[in-house]
Amino acid sequence: MEEGKTKMEEGNENRKATAYEEALDALSSLITKRNRIEPGDRSYSLDLIREYVKMLDLEEAISKMSVIHVAGTKGKGSTCTFTESILRHCGFRTGLFTSPHLIDVRERFRLDGVDICEEKFLAYFWWCYDRLKEKATEEAPMPTLFRFLALLAFKIFAEEQVDVAILEVGIGGKLDATNVVRTPVVCGVTALGYDHMEILGNTLGQIAGEKAGIFKHGVPAFTVSQPEEAMRVLEETAAKLDVSIL
Template sequence: MNYREALDYIHGTKKFGSKLGLDNVRELLRLLGNPHNDLKFIHVAGTNGKGSTSSFIANILIEGGYKVGLFTSPYLEIFNERMKINNIDISDESLAKITCKVKEKVEEMLKKGMNHPTEFEIVTAIAMQYYKEENVDFVVLEVGLGGRYDSTNVIEDSLASVITTISMDHTDILGDTIGKIAYEKAGIIKNNGLVISYPQEKEAQEVIADVAEKNNARVTIVPTERLEIIETTEFGSRFNFGYKDIRMTNLEIQLIGAHQTYNAVTALTTILALKEEEIISITEEAIKKGLKDTKWSGRLEVLNRKPTFLIDGAHNIQGIQALKKTLKEIFNYDKLILGVAILADKDVDHMIEELTPIADKIVVTEANIFRAMKAEELATKIRKYNESITIESNIEKAVQKTFDMASENDIIVFSGSLYLIGDVRTIVNNMK
């Protein structure tokens, strides 16, 4: 099996859908020899900020001298991004070799009459086998969807269960209240484990506390009241932070937006709690450098200047509000030209109500995924709030149209779906 064949096999399993539950992935990993049982995990769940927080944690640990696996989803441009070790994507050769091994075990399952594993279950198994073979010190493991029945929750123990901000998303699967969604996210909490939680809405925080108590787990709430933001610009932020008797000053991050400072201190609280438990040994210098060097593609990422071209993966109301706030408070521009595509199963109406009125011109397009809302349908909804619309379902042509509309003092923003901005990122970078 070569790399292309491996990708064809992985993506070919999409037809088996997306099923929450652990029986299939548990059996698949058992047949592989339970590679996950030999790994140490920092497990990260939440609605927004999972990827950024995971990346901050991984980068700090890397600067501390550790060999760190990072598992995230979805990918933006190439599949290999989903599995990294010390910020290097899995090689084509390793992916092909391990996928072949996993495929053999899937065939064994089918011979026993078991259900075919889903794409995410197969990807999770590939990652576990890869990190085991590469003998990493830690794996920072981002949940795919929810937590309780997500394939990543096949792990029996974690060094820390990290829960970032919780808001309404995937309500058709996770529940229609903050409490129900929090219960699914809190499903990653392990017996006698350590929990790091961003300060949540009261209902969500009570659910997390209750689940932690039942599992005899210790909860640390990120002390955001001890965050002092010094400055936030279109090049990043500088801030001070305190945790217990520790005070750290002049911390810097490259990720744009005040909300990223909150993701950074969630990661920092996790690192300091693990250090307090004597699980890791790390210097303040390594922590500062890890924070400063962290990059996370597709999240308020500037791809071009004059005009400024910004992509952001906001795909729910909380993410859209953070994008809108950042545009208002940080960037200076003459006109805002918005490129937008949203998946049909998202909270489309509230997202466009929040974002589209502030745009001077809008190019409506479609993400390359079956769940994407058709451009014409999305445009009809947007017209309630903004009539300056151009419809272009082809993403490459949509990008070009936004450039054609823009002067050098304008800002172009593409947002609404991670599945959109990955293609946009490739297109813009190829134009340079």
């Protein structure tokens, strides 16, 4: 401990450290080691995510949230970060959800460009965790790690009343937990390549189809230049949804 701290201050810091470690242990219990999503696997369905959203009473908050949704293989994290910075410097209160984290899980949740503080993280974490634990059933067990973190992000951004939330897709798009958002302000797809093929498919077309799953009817979408096979799928998906893809 730093010189000059009282025993009471040292005790408070130790209690805080223990509380944070307990939260990390609880998070670790949500880790799964599945390498493939089988057809019809309800544990990865959007319907189940929507049930969790109802458990947390977040339906209305998410429906009112201004969301920028970004999928892709390369560059989606940096694209989200650049977007957040631009909007913040234009005077908007921002929320940024990205993955993975390098050192501390709080890196995934940024408010106005700063990692959420430990005190707020713990308050929102246990609020979500305890309610989901209480309401979990055999049909709706505790969510997997990333799904829980996405739900936590929605809770944080709703309570902190951000003007805009920038969300980075975890894997794919169509079945990703972030895709519970029904009406984003805009969607974006960064450079596509071969990633998570055991889940998303073996061809660029199949992978592009999963990423394009974030497109919503009439919501503008942006993409960088893509390989022909991937671009064709993005354009076809956009056309079906009356989306102008730029």
